Structures are given as C-alpha cells and as structure tokens.
Amino acid sequence: MKRHNRGALPRARKLSSQRGAVLIVGLVMLLLMTVVAMAAMRGSEMQELMAGNMRDRNLAFQAAEAGLREAEEVLNQAVLPSFDGGVAGYYVEIDGSRNTGYWNTHDWDVDAVETDLELDRVAAPPRYVIEEITATAATGTDGGAIDFQSTLNQEEIVYYRVTSRGVGGTANAVVIIQSTFKR
Template identity: 30%
Template sequence: MQYPSTKERGVVLAFCLVLLLVTTLLGVAAMSTTALEESMTQNERDQHTAFQAAEAALREGERYVKSQATSPTIFPGSFSKTCANGLCFSRENTPNYDKTKSPCETGGISDRWDMWSCPTSHSGNLAVWTNAKRHRSHANTSLTNSKGITTLPKYIIEFMGYQDITRDELYRITSFATGGTDDAKVMLQSTYHLSF
C-alpha cells in the first residue's frame, strides 16, 4: 500500500481558498456594476422628468401669451424691468441698457433667465428663478405628486420688441424645471411671434 507524498498535503485547501477569493471578487464587481447602472438609470429618468416638466411650463407660457395678447400694444404694457409676476422686458429693451458693458460689470445687466453668469448679489441679476415674485409657476400643482417632481416648473416671458416692418410682437419664453431631485435641472426657451 502506497501513501501519498507529504508534499501534496493542503494543496486542495489552498486551491479552494484561491477559487473562493476569485469568486467573491467577481460577485462584488458584478454587484457594484449593477449599482452603478441603477444609479445611471435613475439619473437619466430624473433628467427626462425635468425635461418633461420644463416642456410643460414652456407650453403653458406660450398659451398665456396667446390668451393675453388680444390686440397690439395691450399686453406689452404688463411687462416691467423688474420681471414682476414673470413678465419681463428683455435685457435689450430695459431702460438704461448699455450694450458696451458685460452683464457682470458694474451697470451691466444679465439676461433675465441667466442665473449662472453673474453672482446673485449683482444688481443686474434679478434672480428670477429664486424670487417667487419674478417668475410664474406652472398652474398644475399636482405635477409634484403625480410625476415625482420636487418643485413646480417655472417660466418667465420676456417682451423682445416689435418686428421692424409688420410691428408684430416678439416674446421669449424661458422655462426652468427640476426632476425628482434638484440635481436634475433643465432650461428651455422658445421665441413666440404674435401677429395681429
């Protein structure tokens, strides 16, 4: 009867431990990949939700312009340089606008919708998205419950002026929305041309 060599003792145990370690590492890698994919999917869904909310606010702004502008020069009288109730003169139509100055320079005026270029403390930045008196919120308050949106989408309407020959009115509507978290932000714009 032959006995196994003493050199071979424990080799199977060492092999099994290495195999167990490799299997564990593969399992952990698969779980972290799945968690990353799930996070990416949630972020994409969040961005899509924010886009849909901004689109809804943009369309509501267009409907508002169409319903208010019943005859020439009536609706433009509702606009102000301080964006009261979300109705603004565009930067170019603001009294004392100096186009030679940059928006963040002293005396400069940033675009009404622009919340990133100049600090909110700058006098030319009206902070329309953070000041409830300077924007309009989407009328459908159930959006926050039914669609998973954290904050109602907002919009402003800027009077851009009159077209040269026809005197048709031009408006720029800008909407801003977040998704299920405030990290997903979407801003959309449309130019609305109104003929009488």
C-alpha cells in the same frame, strides 16, 4: 483468521505525503470569484444610479416643457399681460438674459411665474419667465439685396422669449429650456 489489507499501508503513506495544494488552489479560485462578484455588484449599482439620474432629469425636462407650454398659452390669449416688470415673470428683455449662464443665477422663486400644474413625482412645480423683445428689421420691397432705400424702410417686430425651469424628482435635477414665440 485475521486478514490484513495489503493496500492499506501504502495508502496511508500517500495521504501523509499530501501537501494541500488543491485546498490552496480552491481558496484562490474562491477569492477570484468573490472579487468578480463584487465588481459585478458595484457595476450594477452604478448602472442603477445612472438610470435613476436619467429618470430624474427626464422628469425635470418634462416639467420644464409643461411650463413652456403654459407660458405659450398665456401668449395665445387675446389680451396679453403688461410687460413693464410690475408683475413678476413678465418683462421687457432682461439685460444679460441672452447668455445661458444668466438663467442659472436668476431668482426663480421671486422673479418668475409659478405654474398651477400638479405634476406627479416632481419636487417643485415648473416656473417660467416671458420677455417681450422688440427688434428692428429692414423691409425690402423687391426681395433683392439690401440697399440704402431698403434700410430706410424699417419695421419693428415684437416677439417673445419664453424661458421655463423644471425640477425633477429631487431639487438637484434642474432643466431650463427656451422658446421664441411670435404672435
């Protein structure tokens, strides 16, 4: 005896009437998830680059700070070097050096002192320049307002401007810092 499944015939008709809408919806969802994943990867790559640049700049800042401290140690010595320009890195105030843009064009390889610091993960050792600056100040005797008599009492004050340049892990990360030092 042969039995026929009565439900088989209508089921076959249902399958033939399907149009594949689920497949299309699934492919669109897969495409959207791929786009979201690519955006997330691109974002994390950008954050990794920013973190690397921040680390590189921090290394450059720390190197410049170390150079600044070494220059200040020179100024703490009992005998100072000559500031007549005979030795590179030790100058009387350089024309234009008060402008911040000057130090970007300064020839650091020739006109600066290279430190002997052995710093890890930096592309070049820090360098510094020390400028001797003489200023004239009026000295008042009673601390009151400046009058004609107090302008006659003038005193020359000598202080030093120390400019240090540090390089980070790559030559593109450069930090220049300054301090003012009075003995």
